[in-house]
Amino acid sequence: MASKTATKDIITLRGSAAIVSEFFGYAANSILYNRGLYPEESFARVKKYGLPLLLTQDEGVKSFISNLTSQLSEWLEAGKLQRVVLVIMSKASGEVLERWNFSIETDGEVIETGVSREKSDKEIMREIQAIMRQIASSITYLPCLDETCVFDVLAYTDKDCSVPFTWMESDAKLIANPQMVKLHSFDTKIHKVDTLVSYKNDDWDEP
Amino acid sequence: MIAAAAGSSSAHGAVTSAITQVAVTAVAIASGACLSTKVEFLWPKVDEQPGSHILDGVDVTGHPIFNDARVHKAIAFAKKAHHCQTRRTGDPYLSHCIHTGKILAVLVPSDGKRIHEYQNYFVSDRLYGSAELDLRLVYAIDTIVAGILHDIVDDTCEITCSAATTKTPQDECRSRYTQPRRGKENPSTSSSPSREAYRKQLAETFNMNRTRILAFKNKPPTPVEAIPNDFSSHQLKSAKPRRHIPQTSEKTLDAPDIMDDYYLNLLDWGSSNVLSIALGHTVYLWDASDGATSELVTIDDECGPVTSVKWAPDGRHIAVGLNNSEVQLWDSTSNRLLRTLKGGHRLRVGAMDWNNHILTTGGMDGQIFNNDVRVRSHIVETYTGHDQEVCGLKWSASGQQLASGGNDNVLQIWDRSMAASNAPTQWLHRLEEHTAAVKALAWCPFQSNLLASGGGAGDRCIKFWNTYTGACVNSVDTGSQVCALLWNKNERELLSSHGFTHNQLTLWKYPSMVKMAELTGHTSRVLYMAQSPDGCTVASAAGDETLRFWNVFGTPEVATKPAQKTNSVPFAHLNRIR
Numbered sequence: 001m002a003s004k005t006a007t008k009d010i011i012t013l014r015g016s017a018a019i020v021s022e023f024f025g026y027a028a029n030s031i032l033y034n035r036g037l038y039p040e041e042s043f044a045r046v047k048k049y050g051l052p053l054l055l056t057q058d059e060g061v062k063s064f065i066s067n068l069t070s071q072l073s074e075w076l077e078a079g080k081l082q083r084v085v086l087v088i089m090s091k092a093s094g095e096v097l098e099r100w101n102f103s104i105e106t107d108g109e110v111i112e113t114g115v116s117r118e119k120s121d122k123e124i125m126r127e128i129q130a131i132m133r134q135i136a137s138s139i140t141y142l143p144c145l146d147e148t149c150v151f152d153v154l155a156y157t158d159k160d161c162s163v164p165f166t167w168m169e170s171d172a173k174l175i176a177n178p179q180m181v182k183l184h185s186f187d188t189k190i191h192k193v194d195t196l197v198s199y200k201n202d203d204w205d206e207p
Numbered sequence: 208m209i210a211a212a213a214g215s216s217s218a219h220g221a222v223t224s225a226i227t228q229v230a231v232t233a234v235a236i237a238s239g240a241c242l243s244t245k246v247e248f249l250w251p252k253v254d255e256q257p258g259s260h261i262l263d264g265v266d267v268t269g270h271p272i273f274n275d276a277r278v279h280k281a282i283a284f285a286k287k288a289h290h291c292q293t294r295r296t297g298d299p300y301l302s303h304c305i306h307t308g309k310i311l312a313v314l315v316p317s318d319g320k321r322i323h324e325y326q327n328y329f330v331s332d333r334l335y336g337s338a339e340l341d342l343r344l345v346y347a348i349d350t351i352v353a354g355i356l357h358d359i360v361d362d363t364c365e366i367t368c369s370a371a372t373t374k375t376p377q378d379e380c381r382s383r384y385t386q387p388r389r390g391k392e393n394p395s396t397s398s399s400p401s402r403e404a405y406r407k408q409l410a411e412t413f414n415m416n417r418t419r420i421l422a423f424k425n426k427p428p429t430p431v432e433a434i435p436n437d438f439s440s441h442q443l444k445s446a447k448p449r450r451h452i453p454q455t456s457e458k459t460l461d462a463p464d465i466m467d468d469y470y471l472n473l474l475d476w477g478s479s480n481v482l483s484i485a486l487g488h489t490v491y492l493w494d495a496s497d498g499a500t501s502e503l504v505t506i507d508d509e510c511g512p513v514t515s516v517k518w519a520p521d522g523r524h525i526a527v528g529l530n531n532s533e534v535q536l537w538d539s540t541s542n543r544l545l546r547t548l549k550g551g552h553r554l555r556v557g558a559m560d561w562n563n564h565i566l567t568t569g570g571m572d573g574q575i576f577n578n579d580v581r582v583r584s585h586i587v588e589t590y591t592g593h594d595q596e597v598c599g600l601k602w603s604a605s606g607q608q609l610a611s612g613g614n615d616n617v618l619q620i621w622d623r624s625m626a627a628s629n630a631p632t633q634w635l636h637r638l639e640e641h642t643a644a645v646k647a648l649a650w651c652p653f654q655s656n657l658l659a660s661g662g663g664a665g666d667r668c669i670k671f672w673n674t675y676t677g678a679c680v681n682s683v684d685t686g687s688q689v690c691a692l693l694w695n696k697n698e699r700e701l702l703s704s705h706g707f708t709h710n711q712l713t714l715w716k717y718p719s720m721v722k723m724a725e726l727t728g729h730t731s732r733v734l735y736m737a738q739s740p741d742g743c744t745v746a747s748a749a750g751d752e753t754l755r756f757w758n759v760f761g762t763p764e765v766a767t768k769p770a771q772k773t774n775s776v777p778f779a780h781l782n783r784i785r
Contacts (some may be wrong), residue, residue, distance in 0.1 A: 041656060060428030068423060078762070091429060138783055150429050155421045163421060170422035 003169075006120040013110050017076035017191035021069040023128050023186070023193070024102060026084055027155070028065055029055050030135045031100055035088060035142070037149050049129045068153055071164065076104070076191060077109035080161040084170050086154065087173045091148040096173050098199045105192040117189035127186035130196055134183045140166065141181070142199055211516060220573075265305040270312040278308070285373070294400060300358075315350040361732060407636055450762075452724040453716060456755035457744070458726075460493070462486055467731065467750030469646065469663065469690065470516040470557045471600040471615065474735035474748050477520030481539065482737065482746055484754060485513035490521040490527055492539060493738065503527075504544070517559040517566075522740075526566050528556030534568055536580060551576045551586050556703045560609070567609060569597025574613055575621075591631040592619050601648040603655065608635070608674055610658050612645025618660050620674050636677035638728040649692035651717075653699065661689025661703060665772040669715075670704060673674040683720045685713065691736035693745060695760045704747055706732025712747060714759055 011019075026048055033054040036185035038061065044055035048101050057060055075081035081104050088098040109115065154170055163169070183194040240265075260268045262282065267273040287305045292300035370451060465473060473485040476600035482493040483503065488511035490503040506513055524545070527535045532552040536545045556573035561567070565587070566578045573595055577588035585766035590611065599612030608620040620636040638660075647661030657680075658672045669689055671681040686708035695702065699717040709731055712726040730748040738745055743761045747753045 041654075058428065064423065064425065064427040067425075071423075131443050148429075151427060152422055156418050157421060158418050161419070163419075166424050167421045168424050170420050172420055 021073040256554035298649030476737035477522040647692040696742040
């Protein structure tokens with residue numbers, strides 16, 4: 001009889017990579033919706049992580065994100081991904097206004113030996129849910145994005161990682177003197193994902 | 208949790224300068240009270256502490272900050288400096304210094320909590336808004352030390368300023384009075400844990416030894432330029448000066464014998480800038496560019512009068528709906544009748560709209576037909592749903608959805624994707640919220656699924672609909688029968704025309720639905736409205752037999768900016784009618 005108190009599920013490297021890359025897909029959609037990068041009508045509601053989340057129906061954006069998440073999944077399985085950054089830039093000036101930073105710590109042992117870990121799926125879902133809620137509520141303190149903005153995604157990988165032909169080297173697209181807010185993190189016991197959003201200071205915040 | 212106000216040195220500066228301000232104020236108050244530091248009413252009630260704490264004759268019980276080493280050093284220094292000095296009361300001068308420190312300990316507490324009685328002495332709440340706890344303590348200590356040392360430079364002759372500055376707490380003393388704390392002279396106290404963390408993070412970021420940064424080659428599609436999110440609070444195209452909306456008509460023309468019938472649509476302005484108006488049995492064309500009038504056709508008595516006119520997208524061909532249920536198609540440049548559509552409707556055709564080569568007609572019989580004007584058997588689709596006269600018909604800009612309004616108070620949305628080949632097509636949405644005939648229909652140019660509809664005399668409301676979901680997103684009671692609606696293509700505004708009692712045209716700001724202007728002039732209900740192709744001028748006709756022109760959407764010379772559309776330009780491929 002399975003004991004009620006310790007319901008832990010087996011997490012494999014592949015499973016963990018899938019969880020993390022899927023999370024990133026939903027998080028990216030949520031950011032695009034909440035920051036108003038694409039019109040609201042272009043998003044459809046789905047249920048995930050126990051929350052109503054929005055997914056873009058725009059074909060271009062959809063394919064971009066799905067290509068992205070499949071590549072991230074590959075890198076995660078190889079243990080090569082250090083962080084993923086979603087950058088929001090002004091369309092007109094190209095200036096970076098916001099950076100959503102997801103840093104990833106990978107358990108090296110799992111990469112080398114291929115062992116699996118144990119953690120309750122529900123627990124992971126709860127942690128992810130907390131992050132998604134924080135992303136949605138971030139609009140309360142993030143400065144308004146008044147102009148049309150575009151987004152891009154940067155992946156920080158190990159130096160020895162081979163670059164797939166659909167990717168290219170990029171600069172870090174940092175913000176000068178940013179304000180930073182650290183959000184919750186989640187841990188699959190194989191990958192630990194920390195979330196941080198840094199944004200350009202609102203001009204009229206300063207005295 | 209704001210993780211790093213440290214790191215942004217400007218916040219640092221803000222806090223320190225605020226601290227300075229308060230400290231200076233506080234010290235000024237304290238020194239001003241130099242003569243009366245013994246007056247107890249200045250002290251608020253502090254937390255009782257077990258055991259009392261007396262420091263050189265001054266009771267500092269309840270202020271644990273006086274346990275700090277630096278404060279002790281300052282007191283020792285001051286003691287030495289004020290040696291043998293006494294106050295007027297005879298007390299050693301040091302007691303005044305410590306009293307000052309005590310006042311400041313209350314005003315600038317280390318835990319960031321203010322004591323209410325002293326609320327009005329604070330400059331602002333942002334004093335401790337973003338500093339770490341230890342920073343607050345550091346500043347609190349600095350402030351108290353400054354208070355203790357405030358008379359050193361003035362009152363003692365032995366110690367010069369430089370001597371004072373060579374001893375601890377030298378920096379605090381000088382900087383309190385001169386400039387905000389720079390902090391780099393005293394690195395150990397100025398860098399807080401969060402600043403270190405930020406430095407570390409930055410270093411990590413630049414640690415390119417083991418990291419490469421990659422970006423996807425194919426960039427995501429840029430969001431559509433046109434209109435930013437409706438819910439953001441800013442104004443469209445920021446800070447445009449309010450344009451002047453002329454309150455009177457620019458031009459008035461005679462329109463004798465125009466029929467005063469709510470259910471007809473007798474006015475239309477084509478893309479070639481020619482206005483067509485049906486007066487009784489005759490259709491006239493008025494060229495807006497030169498003001499020339501010409502007659503297109505006079506219908507004979509059995510067939511007429513004319514009940515609707517509608518220009519085709521090419522601005523050359525025009526459909527004329529008749530009382531006898533027929534529809535004539537004319538070529539306006541050659542003044543030739545090309546075709547007559549018969550056999551469809553059984554009663555008069557009061558409403559029409561074009562969708563490329565499809566002419567949609569609505570009749571008094573409640574039927575709506577999609578007529579493909581190129582083929583012999585022209586009826587290609589039937590929409591059944593209205594059981595009374597169809598008086599409003601409008602295709603959406605994309606041509607995907609059709610809105611129809613009838614005398615049965617029903618507004619229906621039809622979608623092309625739901626077409627069935629043999630059977631009449633089913634409606635997508637059937638909206639029955641209006642309580643009177645729905646004639647006024649207008650699709651929003653900047654939000655493709657937004658439709659505005661207006662109700663007749665028994666309803667008087669303008670309602671806004673999301674045509675994907677069928678939900679009514681807003682309803683505004685205008686107080687008067689709504690005869691026609693037009694959206695401004697350049698700004699977010701809606702124009703409605705009304706009947707009794709003012710017969711006015713009202714310009715509303717969208718989405719706030721604030722009235723921006725009311726244009727009066729007509730003396731009977733303004734049944735018909737049409738918009739010029741450049742989007743600046745509106746023509747209105749009423750039963751008072753006048754046709755008026757209003758530059759309500761902008762002056763023609765200025766508004767040369769093309770309207771920004773989210774979808775492709777409607778009627779982009781203009782099919783010729785054979």
